[in-house]
Amino acid sequence: MAAIQLYNTLSRQLEALRPPTGEPLGMYTCGLTVYDYGHIGNFRTFIAVDVLQRFLLSEGYQLNAVLNLTDIDDKIIERARTAGHGVGEHAAIYARAFEQDMELLGLRQPEHLVRATAHIEAMVAWCDRLIATGHAYISQGSVYFRVASFPAYGALSGKDAESLLVGARVESGLEQKEDARDFVLWKAHKPGEPSWPSPWGPGRPGWHIECSVMAMHYLGASFDLHAGGADLVFPHHENEIAQAEAVTGERFVRHWFHVEFLLVESEKMSKSLGNYYTVRDLIARGVKPSALRYLLASVPPRRSLNFTHEGLEQSAAAVERLTGFRDRLRRNGENQPPAGADRAVEWVRTARENFRAALADNLNTAAALGAVFEMVRAGNAALDAGEMTAQAARAALDFLAYFDGIFGVLGDEDEARLAAYALGTGLELSAPALDMAAIEARLAERAAARARRDYSRSDELRRELEQLGVVVEDVKGGEQKWRVKK
RNA sequence: GGCGCGGUAGCCAAGUGGUAAGGCAGAGGUCUGCAAAACCUUUAUUCGUGAGUUCGAUUCUCACCCGCGCCUCCA
Numbered sequence: 001m002a003a004i005q006l007y008n009t010l011s012r013q014l015e016a017l018r019p020p021t022g023e024p025l026g027m028y029t030c031g032l033t034v035y036d037y038g039h040i041g042n043f044r045t046f047i048a049v050d051v052l053q054r055f056l057l058s059e060g061y062q063l064n065a066v067l068n069l070t071d072i073d074d075k076i077i078e079r080a081r082t083a084g085h086g087v088g089e090h091a092a093i094y095a096r097a098f099e100q101d102m103e104l105l106g107l108r109q110p111e112h113l114v115r116a117t118a119h120i121e122a123m124v125a126w127c128d129r130l131i132a133t134g135h136a137y138i139s140q141g142s143v144y145f146r147v148a149s150f151p152a153y154g155a156l157s158g159k160d161a162e163s164l165l166v167g168a169r170v171e172s173g174l175e176q177k178e179d180a181r182d183f184v185l186w187k188a189h190k191p192g193e194p195s196w197p198s199p200w201g202p203g204r205p206g207w208h209i210e211c212s213v214m215a216m217h218y219l220g221a222s223f224d225l226h227a228g229g230a231d232l233v234f235p236h237h238e239n240e241i242a243q244a245e246a247v248t249g250e251r252f253v254r255h256w257f258h259v260e261f262l263l264v265e266s267e268k269m270s271k272s273l274g275n276y277y278t279v280r281d282l283i284a285r286g287v288k289p290s291a292l293r294y295l296l297a298s299v300p301p302r303r304s305l306n307f308t309h310e311g312l313e314q315s316a317a318a319v320e321r322l323t324g325f326r327d328r329l330r331r332n333g334e335n336q337p338p339a340g341a342d343r344a345v346e347w348v349r350t351a352r353e354n355f356r357a358a359l360a361d362n363l364n365t366a367a368a369l370g371a372v373f374e375m376v377r378a379g380n381a382a383l384d385a386g387e388m389t390a391q392a393a394r395a396a397l398d399f400l401a402y403f404d405g406i407f408g409v410l411g412d413e414d415e416a417r418l419a420a421y422a423l424g425t426g427l428e429l430s431a432p433a434l435d436m437a438a439i440e441a442r443l444a445e446r447a448a449a450r451a452r453r454d455y456s457r458s459d460e461l462r463r464e465l466e467q468l469g470v471v472v473e474d475v476k477g478g479e480q481k482w483r484v485k486k
Numbered sequence: 487g488g489c490g491c492g493g494u495a496g497c498c499a500a501g502u503g504g505u506a507a508g509g510c511a512g513a514g515g516u517c518u519g520c521a522a523a524a525c526c527u528u529u530a531u532u533c534g535u536g537a538g539u540u541c542g543a544u545u546c547u548c549a550c551c552c553g554c555g556c557c558u559c560c561a
Contacts, residue, residue: 073559182558228561308497314497315509328523366507455520
């Protein structure tokens with residue numbers, strides 16, 4: 001297969017990712033600032049990164065992935081104060097919540113899940129180097145990056161020095177900066193705020209320095225791939241580049257991967273509009289993790305995603321089509337006569353090729369799903385025609401397993417994850433537990449009724465079962481198949 | 487104003503210089519005791535608008551309209 005192409009924000013074009021070698025691919029992702037629960041926009045990014053990473057692994061790459069949590073910042077301090085928490089305590093609460101959301105959505109554990117406060121010394125040391133090399137200066141106990149000392153500033157976001165100055169002047173001039181574009185690396189201590197010692201006095205790190213320092217700490221001065229939300233391009237990632245490259249002189253990141261914004265009902269998500277959703281908001285409404293994951297993964301990362309409740313329902317229906325097909329394969333696949341086997345295996349191979357090619361083309365998840373569904377239709381048709389051989393069924397099941405290893409949407413673990421999530425978060429799930437005893441009893445009675453062709457009783461029992469939350473389907477051979485009602 | 491992304495059927499959405507993947511929803515049919523599921527057929531003579539290049543454009547160029555993001559700490 002051709003090399004994996006990804007859009008690189010820095011060059012503004014598709015670029016081939018280096019091929020897999022024995023050397024792991026170094027990848028850094030800007031994670032959450034833990035002042036509150038992560039919202040679905042955050043998780044859109046993390047799911048896109050997750051799909052990318054799982055795809056890379058399936059293509060033979062080794063990964064060294066770093067995901068950071070920002071656990072010291074203005075907003076955390078402010079929210080902690082409002083909530084009556086200590087700052088560390090507040091951050092810990094939401095860091096834990098993030099990890100719960102991560103597990104619920106099946107996000108891959110990165111090789112390093114790192115926190116800013118665990119790397120303060122390294123940040124101080126880096127500030128020191130920036131000062132020593134003339135790229136930063138001390139002003140009233142704070143340290144600022146001297147943008148004028150880094151001519152390449154603005155390359156990532158396509159901004160020129162002049163427009164940056166115009167933008168910056170709008171801001172208040174209270175800070176003691178040489179130049180309006182300069183940004184803070186280290187904030188001097190203020191009463192009532194956490195602080196760490198430094199050569200310039202107590203204080204805390206600025207936002208941008210943490211990512212440069214932690215990325216280089218785990219991945220080296222120059223690494224392969226850096227991901228994050230599109231809104232981080234400027235200033236955050238621009239500043240990361242400046243902080244790193246000003247000292248090292250090396251190209252900080254080869255490939256910048258940005259995930260577009262998420263809208264809700266075509267509007268920017270905001271608390272004031274009442275369209276702001278955290279993961280737990282949706283789970284509490286009975287949304288399945290697999291459906292949420294499907295929706296967030298189904299739109300390619302470079303396109304903005306319009307999140308709607310209708311979209312969630314459509315996603316849930318699409319997931320059911322996939323799992324329904326898999327169930328059919330498992331039920332029927334083994335008992336069919338093996339005849340003309342090779343033709344049926346052919347469409348699985350085609351689907352796999354198209355699927356891989358789509359993902360390799362800038363992670364085109366929509367096209368990749370198209371390939372999967374084309375196989376589903378072909379497979380269902382073969383099953384209907386009684387032409388599904390054991391070999392073809394196995395090939396299709398293998399492909400579905402491979403597919404789900406990347407997309408993670410078939411929902412096999414929904415129930416277990418929801419249970420663990422409810423336990424961990426104390427969240428009450430709206431989905432009522434099934435009364436299995438009552439269901440089993442009615443299924444048995446219905447089977448008996450059907451055996452004696454008492455269809456009115458059978459239909460009555462089907463209605464009762466629906467009340468109990470399950471849909472019954474009569475499969476050929478008189479067998480009853482049931483599933484949880486949507 | 488600057489930089490960037492996007493406007494494809496009721497909804498979500500792929501895509502190509504040669505005539506529109508896929509999913510959801512809808513309609514008809516097959517199957518079924520009835521259903522469900524599945525399958526088949528059907529639902530955009532048309533891809534924001536206008537002009538241009540071309541034998542031919544949704545795909546290239548230009549202009550315009552609309553939506554969205556960023557422009558100093560928001561994923």
